[in-house]
Amino acid sequence: MAIGARAGRVHIAGGGIGGLTAALCLARAGFEAAVFERMPEFGQVGAGIQISPNGARVLHHLGLAEALEACASLPAATEIRNWRSGRVVSTSPLGEAARATYGFPYYHVHRSDLLRVLIEAAGRDDRIELHTACTVRSFEQDDASIHVAVADEAGETIHAGMALVGADGIQSTVRVGLFGPENPTFTGNVAWRTLVPAERLPEGLIAPVASLWWGPGRHFVHYFVQGGALVNCVCVVEKAGWEVESWTARGEHAELKADFAGWHPHIQTLIDHMAPGSLYKWALYDRAPAASWGKGAVTLLGDAGHPMLPFMAQGAAAAIEDAAVLASCLAAGKQAAQSFRRYEDLRRRRTAKLQRQARRNSKLFHLSGTAAWLRDRAAKRASGRVLDAVFRYDALRAAC
Template sequence: MNPQVIVAGGGIGGLACALALSRAGVQVVVLEQAEAFGEVGAGLQLGPNAVRVLADWGFMDALQACAAFPEALRVRDAHQARQLGHLRLGAMALARHGQHYATLHRADLHGLLLDAVQRRPEAQLIRGTRVASFQVSGSAVQVGLDTGEHLVGAALIGCDGLWSRVRAQLLGDLPPRATGHLAYRGLVRAVDLPAPLRANVVTAWLGPRLHVVHYPVKQGDWINVVAVVEGALAPGGDPHGWTHEAHATDLRRALGPACGELMAMVAAVPEWTLWPLHDRAPLRGAHEQAQGPVALLGDAAHPMRPYLAQGAAMAIEDAWTLGQLAQVPAARSDWPGLLAAFARTRWQRNARVQQISQRNGTVFHARGALRWARDRAMGLLGERLLDNTWLYDGPPEPEPVTGH
């Protein structure tokens, strides 16, 4: 078997990559370590930049059938319940940015991508194995698998997430860093909530050293809730080995004197999962996203804190950019040149989103003078502060392939 491009990882980024390349006529094989493809986690937000890509791939009807399309973003004080800021979404997002703002369950997006990839004759999916090592030899990449088998391709795209093996060998850098933030995630049926909490909006509650975000998924039938607090697991602690009661007790303690509306939302969640958040420093150059015939995509390249709601979107943008470049037949004869153009196009935008995501965590959790300044700015600047035209009008067209 001699696939043209080997994609490591079958998550959202890996499947998006495989779909984009296969649509360009590239033969792709996807390696997924799990025996069954799936996506853990709960909800995600997709700004107009990501929805624009999904529309380009023909997903709008399918997205309408599983997503929600919030009418607004509301920012509120976690203790006093007062509104700090407001951004119109819905029809206004469509008017401003030419595309919708969507919220959906991660498994629904993963399922759409998986179904699309399985329909592509150019794409092959291999389950139950992952990259153990790779070696660049001339114009080819030889990839060793955990099973002891080897594959040879013209390029290797590492879409294998935060703990990427492809990245570890390509860059030889340190493991991801703990952020000191813990994310509690849960889902609750909308019918189990008081009417004000079922609204078709994204609500962000900001408090000292914490914030909570909730929004509709599955066409509004469910509400996804994410509570982020500052703290760390005990050494050797397993967040998935604890009980719901322990998670709920710890979360209530961390929220402190939160307002009644927020505590009602937290109390309604029937099951919490706990995720210690990790990230990396922002990308420092194109060399950190591609070298020769090997590239990194999504969290393998630029893991980010979820405080701009762009992690999945940046992976989808990465994939779209690769697909656009691969549509040029001449470019596919020079994968190092194609991947270099990919990295030049993507790294600064990805780094900027990483930087802002990290900064937002500080602003969301602010205390004292910074908290006062944040609230004052949202009150004075309103939607101008919350809208991100530079981001939502993307993704940018890729740079041309210069070749060697």
């Protein structure tokens, strides 16, 4: 089907960061988009998230700079520390330095704030339809259109459109519809997540930086969100026997305390101030890079196409990049199928590299003994350069 006239609607399965950004990018390119989110409300769960300049570039292009600046924190640097001594292993400047180098800031933001900014922008655009409590169950396509089966309280409805984007996360139904069932892999890592009100903590305990503490078999990340009101903590431990992948599974305070026994007093203080009822536990899964993301006028975006460990802090940024490239390809192409294959070709190599680097980091962050000492020396020399190419990527020009 020719799409030069923007005929038909693009259906998007999933209203997470990827799906909502895709709707905004598509609307900006002149398409109508309908987002189907299975949850009763958008953006109810989650904690902090880091959005690096490569993601911020796209969000600013969508006119969201002011709304983001109003709710985000701008870390001055990334600081890597030793788990026991607290010694700073390496520092990479962010803050104004990131803005000057890459043209866009590095944000720390609460996930629900970012989703709210995206939803409000989508709500203002009459080319975008937002549907909650609507689960995409299956799809069929012929030469002329796509038929998407969406279930809500009232039953199942078939929606016809020009294309379908599966932005429905790591357990993607659209992916199963394309390639059949294939479970993601448990990576042997469990992430503890919580938010600590900054006012509860001793003054000066948390610096306005992204802090990453490396230790044997585990690491600890903390940074401010909501303009410094909350400290977001992600504590990752290699663990066997607990494999629940959920934003809402609770964890026991005593278990977290035991996981980080012997760590620096600063980490002990932080853990001691965590409210027991506020701890969530998330088993970390990923998939190997896929050889293909689509067929015909159906494609994948974000975690549905390239789920990765959070050890590069790039999963959401990559979904945001996908959204920009997908919309550019669709706008430039004559047929959705060809445009989607071009989008996939443009994106697969970069996202595969991020998936592999995130996997490598899961080993690197958790080294001990001499290997850790050698890693620390190399990190000091490399400080900041590893992520330079990641941050420089321009998704707005990738399809030009």
